[in-house]
Amino acid sequence: MLRQTHTQTQANTDTRVYFVEGQPVELWEDPSFSFGWTAEDLSGYAVDGRWDLVFNGLVLNGVLEGRI
Numbered sequence: 196m197l198r199q200t201h202t203q204t205q206a207n208t209d210t211r212v213y214f215v216e217g218q219p220v221e222l223w224e225d226p227s228f229s230f231g232w233t234a235e236d237l238s239g240y241a242v243d244g245r246w247d248l249v250f251n252g253l254v255l256n257g258v259l260e261g262r263i
Contacts (some may be wrong), residue, residue, distance in 0.1 A: 209238060222255075232256040 209224040224230050232252035240248040 214260060220258070232259075 200211070211222045212219045213222065230236075230248070230251075232255045234235055237252045237256075238257045240246075240252065
């Protein structure tokens with residue numbers, strides 16, 4: 196089961212907490228850069244050579260969406 200909460204930290208970093216099988220998983224995001232894990236997002240990261248973002252997107256896609 197997946198549940199999500201949302202908070203704003205004092206460092207102006209967008210923080211989302213997802214609950215995966217009852218365990219909290221914190222995701223931190225820079226508000227000036229919207230991170231996504233759709234196929235289109237991953238393709239854009241690959242074109243830009245941002246393999247770190249491709250990897251992170253694949254992991255999140257598999258964990259949060261249940262598909263890779």
